Amino acid sequence: MSKKLRIATTSLAGCFGCHMSLLDIDERLFPLLDLVEFDRSPLTDIKHCGPCDIGIIEGGICNAENVHVLHEFRKNCKILIAIGACAVTGGLPAQRNHLDLGSCLTEVYLTEPGLAHGHIPNDPELPLPLDKVHPLHEVVKIDYFIPGCPPSGDAIWKFLTDLIAGKTPELGHGLIKYD
Amino acid sequence: MTGTFQLDGANIPFEPGQTVMQAALAAGRYIPHLCYHPEFKPHGSCKVCTVKVNGRTMASCTMPAEAGLKVESNIEELNGLRRTLVQMLFVEGNHFCPSCEASGNCQLQATAYALQVMTPHYNQFFPDRPLDASHPDILLDYNRCILCELCVRASSEVDGKNVFGLSGRGITKHLIVNAESGLLKDTGMALTDKAMQVCPVGVILKKGQGFSVPIGERRYDQRPVSAQALDDAPRPADASGSCAACEGSS
Numbered sequence: 001m002s003k004k005l006r007i008a009t010t011s012l013a014g015c016f017g018c019h020m021s022l023l024d025i026d027e028r029l030f031p032l033l034d035l036v037e038f039d040r041s042p043l044t045d046i047k048h049c050g051p052c053d054i055g056i057i058e059g060g061i062c063n064a065e066n067v068h069v070l071h072e073f074r075k076n077c078k079i080l081i082a083i084g085a086c087a088v089t090g091g092l093p094a095q096r097n098h099l100d101l102g103s104c105l106t107e108v109y110l111t112e113p114g115l116a117h118g119h120i121p122n123d124p125e126l127p128l129p130l131d132k133v134h135p136l137h138e139v140v141k142i143d144y145f146i147p148g149c150p151p152s153g154d155a156i157w158k159f160l161t162d163l164i165a166g167k168t169p170e171l172g173h174g175l176i177k178y179d
Numbered sequence: 180m181t182g183t184f185q186l187d188g189a190n191i192p193f194e195p196g197q198t199v200m201q202a203a204l205a206a207g208r209y210i211p212h213l214c215y216h217p218e219f220k221p222h223g224s225c226k227v228c229t230v231k232v233n234g235r236t237m238a239s240c241t242m243p244a245e246a247g248l249k250v251e252s253n254i255e256e257l258n259g260l261r262r263t264l265v266q267m268l269f270v271e272g273n274h275f276c277p278s279c280e281a282s283g284n285c286q287l288q289a290t291a292y293a294l295q296v297m298t299p300h301y302n303q304f305f306p307d308r309p310l311d312a313s314h315p316d317i318l319l320d321y322n323r324c325i326l327c328e329l330c331v332r333a334s335s336e337v338d339g340k341n342v343f344g345l346s347g348r349g350i351t352k353h354l355i356v357n358a359e360s361g362l363l364k365d366t367g368m369a370l371t372d373k374a375m376q377v378c379p380v381g382v383i384l385k386k387g388q389g390f391s392v393p394i395g396e397r398r399y400d401q402r403p404v405s406a407q408a409l410d411d412a413p414r415p416a417d418a419s420g421s422c423a424a425c426e427g428s429s
Contacts, residue, residue: 085277088297090305091277092275097303097305098305098307132305145297170295173293174400176295177292179276179394
């Protein structure tokens with residue numbers, strides 16, 4: 001048998017819903033694991049990405065750490081896939097993009113009722129938020145996109161098995177979804 | 180003049196006065212489109228229905244059918260251009276499908292599915308477009324407008340109310356409400372208006388209807404837009420060529 005493909009996954013400004021959907025391929029995880037092995041991923045708890053064949057990224061870019069992780073993936077992965085509405089379009093976090101970031105933070109942490117003595121979090125360990133949320137393709141080159149919020153387990157399975165088989169991945173009616 | 184023209188190599192019959200789009204749909208051939216609606220005069224603005232007629236690009240919804248035309252539609256060159264047009268519509272507005280009540284009933288979304296649009300590709304504008312929730316029964320969400328003018332046409336031509344209009348030029352063009360306040364509550368708009376039924380996206384919405392039809396059971400969840408568009412198209416009703424659906428709407 002040929003060498004297994006190495007896959008890394010991560011969630012940036014996402015909700016882990018796309019990772020849950022990856023688990024929704026259910027018992028097909030076993031045939032998948034005959035073909036691939038996981039590098040950095042919430043499934044392995046490996047903290048940094050080594051050289052990989054495929055990187056799968058959920059979530060958009062909303063803070064400085066997201067940018068570093070995205071560059072780490074791009075540097076190490078031959079093929080980079082944006083999965084889900086947030087990675088592909090910015091998604092829910094990007095709904096703040098028409099608002100001023102300073103006003104958002106002020107309203108959420110200072111002026112909302114019930115927030116007496118509140119302050120805008122400033123711990124040095126917290127990554128700095130970006131003024132706008134960006135989909136992945138605005139920051140690095142993305143090779144493939146799987147839209148959906150989240151894409152179904154069936155869509156992820158079809159896409160990955162096409163890709164691993166060396167075919168151009170194609171999602172037909174019912175599998176390509178933006179909602 | 181009655182006769183046939185060629186569409187992607189197939190012979191398509193047409194009746195006098197029909198456009199390439201009308202004849203193609205009546206013959207069961209789908210050409211992707213957004214601003215065209217079988218009950219309204221062709222508008223020719225979205226350009227998604229662009230075809231090659233004898234080698235020249237034309238909007239099939241406004242191009243009169245003529246005997247002997249050689250029309251190409253379902254070719255990668257044109258589908259690539261259609262994909263680009265749809266992607267530009269997505270990035271110009273705020274089309275956040277996961278929170279949109281029109282998702283699954285949306286012609287823009289369904290057309291993008293049919294064209295295999297996997298990414299918006301371009302940088303998104305994220306424009307700031309406030310909602311108009313002033314009307315007791317109707318919500319206007321300007322974030323999703325694609326400027327097809329179907330509501331403008333329906334309100335003036337069918338409802339006789341002239342509630343909607345387009346204002347501005349080029350990238351500043353936008354949908355407006357014809358009231359001094361600019362608010363829908365100060366117009367005669369009602370739920371029974373034709374303008375309520377024609378929005379191909381999620382701009383004009385009936386209030387209090389959120390998720391009454393679950394995601395997964397909506398119009399384009401059942402069948403792709405290519406099949407729905409053929410059902411919606413007027414067909415010749417009898418051998419004489421008269422078409423009840425066409426006459427009823429003219």
